[in-house]
Amino acid sequence: xxxxxxVFTGSMGAGKTTAISALxxxxxxxxxxxxxxxxxxxxxxxxxxxxxxxxxxxxxQKLRLYGTPGQERFAYMWKxxxxxALGLIILVDNAGxxxxxxxEIYLNHFREDIEKTTAVIGVTRMDLSKKPNLAAYNDFLRKxxxxxxxxxxxxxxxxxxxxxxxxxxxxxxx
Amino acid sequence: MQYILSTYALEKSDRLFMKSMIEMANKKFGLQWRxxxxxxxxxxxxxxxxxxxxxWETNRAQKTLIAYAEKDTYQATFFLEKPLKVQLVxxxxxxxxxxxxxxxxxxxIPQIAPVSPxxxxxxxxxxxxxxxxxxxxxxxxxxxxxxxxxxxxxxALHVVPEDQMCYTVDMDLSExxxxxxxxxxxxANHFSKQPIDLSKLNLIRDDFTSYDISAFLWLSTLQSSxxxxxxxxxxxxxxRLKEYPNFSILPYDPFHLQMAAFMLKNTASxxxxxxxxxxxxxxxxxxxxxxxxxxxxxxxxxxxxxxxxTKTISLExxxxxxxxxxxxxx
Numbered sequence: 001x002x003x004x005x006x007v008f009t010g011s012m013g014a015g016k017t018t019a020i021s022a023l024x025x026x027x028x029x030x031x032x033x034x035x036x037x038x039x040x041x042x043x044x045x046x047x048x049x050x051x052x053x054x055x056x057x058x059x060x061q062k063l064r065l066y067g068t069p070g071q072e073r074f075a076y077m078w079k080x081x082x083x084x085a086l087g088l089i090i091l092v093d094n095a096g097x098x099x100x101x102x103x104e105i106y107l108n109h110f111r112e113d114i115e116k117t118t119a120v121i122g123v124t125r126m127d128l129s130k131k132p133n134l135a136a137y138n139d140f141l142r143k144x145x146x147x148x149x150x151x152x153x154x155x156x157x158x159x160x161x162x163x164x165x166x167x168x169x170x171x172x173x174x
Numbered sequence: 175m176q177y178i179l180s181t182y183a184l185e186k187s188d189r190l191f192m193k194s195m196i197e198m199a200n201k202k203f204g205l206q207w208r209x210x211x212x213x214x215x216x217x218x219x220x221x222x223x224x225x226x227x228x229x230w231e232t233n234r235a236q237k238t239l240i241a242y243a244e245k246d247t248y249q250a251t252f253f254l255e256k257p258l259k260v261q262l263v264x265x266x267x268x269x270x271x272x273x274x275x276x277x278x279x280x281x282x283i284p285q286i287a288p289v290s291p292x293x294x295x296x297x298x299x300x301x302x303x304x305x306x307x308x309x310x311x312x313x314x315x316x317x318x319x320x321x322x323x324x325x326x327x328x329x330a331l332h333v334v335p336e337d338q339m340c341y342t343v344d345m346d347l348s349e350x351x352x353x354x355x356x357x358x359x360x361x362a363n364h365f366s367k368q369p370i371d372l373s374k375l376n377l378i379r380d381d382f383t384s385y386d387i388s389a390f391l392w393l394s395t396l397q398s399s400x401x402x403x404x405x406x407x408x409x410x411x412x413x414r415l416k417e418y419p420n421f422s423i424l425p426y427d428p429f430h431l432q433m434a435a436f437m438l439k440n441t442a443s444x445x446x447x448x449x450x451x452x453x454x455x456x457x458x459x460x461x462x463x464x465x466x467x468x469x470x471x472x473x474x475x476x477x478x479x480x481x482x483x484t485k486t487i488s489l490e491x492x493x494x495x496x497x498x499x500x501x502x503x504x
Binding site: 004055056057058059061063134138147148149150151152153160162163165166167169170171172173174 | 224415416417418420421422423428431432434435436438439440450487491492494495497498499500501502
């Protein structure tokens with residue numbers, strides 16, 4: 001039977017693991033390792049292969065939730081995880097050095113998949129850094145000739161993660 | 175007076191039976207029911223389908239729905255047993271006509287005079303935001319100075335444009351209580367408006383809960399539009415969203431997500447949006463007004479509407495998406 005899955009991607013520390021944990025019925029299986037080099041300044045551990053969680057749908061099928069590793073050097077994993085996915089949720093850490101640059105990396109890598117399916121963008125940690133604001137993200141997307149939903153989110157709040165997935169589903173329907 | 179019934183997820187044959195039974199009910203009781211899926215006041219939902227159950231969960235708080243199923247396991251206010259029987263349908267339509275006509279809601283705060291809505295399609299005498307709380311908020315934002323708005327018998331609303339915030343008591347914007355709804359619907363002339371002394375600003379910031387000002391603009395427009403299109407706007411103009419509303423701040427119902435998705439991906443007139451999303455026109459108009467107030471809409475007078483069926487998804491995939499949506503509603 002075909003696997004039903006959603007993929008969470010985005011910059012390191014943007015909250016992919018937390019977002020999947022907010023939805024998953026099982027403890028998230030991940031491959032976090034102690035951070036080294038420049039990563040350690042931002043978080044104690046980082047994901048090197050993938051996060052995995054799942055939800056049971058009303059008809060008993062499993063919706064599988066995959067999180068990609070954040071660092072670009074693991075980009076070879078991104079395409080593999082995206083194969084056959086319903087859609088993509090991109091998380092961007094607004095307190096990072098170059099949030100729009102980070103977004104561009106993911107849009108470029110996943111452009112083909114986004115055009116085939118769809119994507120929703122969640123901007124995290126806007127409480128720590130208000131700029132760029134959502135208008136800047138929307139302008140950026142317009143320049144890329146993409147119209148995708150963008151939300152300011154706190155992935156520790158389940159309702160915010162639910163909103164992103166519900167929106168993804170709505171976007172897939174129309 | 176006419177009544178409009180719509181159906182959701184019914185089999186073709188059931189819909190046809192329903193249509194003929196409506197005619198029988200009209201003859202028998204002298205009623206004027208008609209079937210119109212885009213504009214129903216009341217919707218019959220086939221609860222024995224996944225699609226129907228999802229629709230029920232999504233809409234039961236906002237709409238009058240009839241659960242159509244073999245067994246009444248949904249604690250529905252209105253239930254119609256399968257298979258369709260003339261007697262049950264006609265009696266139900268009679269009962270509904272007695273209950274939904276006339277619609278008369280007594281104002282919760284008596285001193286507020288009801289505002290009669292102008293006709294929907296009249297672009298000249300349409301909805302005027304400046305007559306409501308939303309207009310007051312916009313004026314305060316334009317002036318750039320903080321003010322306290324007060325409606326008799328309700329908590330004060332402190333509006334601070336510098337912060338892009340409103341400050342007031344704790345409230346759940348996603349489910350405003352009846353008094354709060356009156357607040358959002360009230361006309362501007364019922365509010366008193368006092369400038370806030372700058373020395374008191376920090377006290378206000380510390381003592382009250384903060385809300386993004388756009389959430390108040392949004393909610394006030396949704397609540398006060400009453401299905402009346404913004405003055406000067408046309409129902410027939412093709413429209414498209416410039417950007418998806420930020421629902422992490424703006425209160426929403428699940429069907430708003432679908433409406434926004436459709437309007438982000440398609441250029442379409444309001445009647446077409448209503449037909450595609452299967453939401454009544456007044457609901458779409460309220461949503462459109464709120465988007466326009468927040469400057470989220472492009473009116474594309476010269477653009478052509480996106481052709482129908484630009485995207486078709488299989489029934490299997492549609493069912494899967496509804497399954498996911500339903501699971502997330504828990």
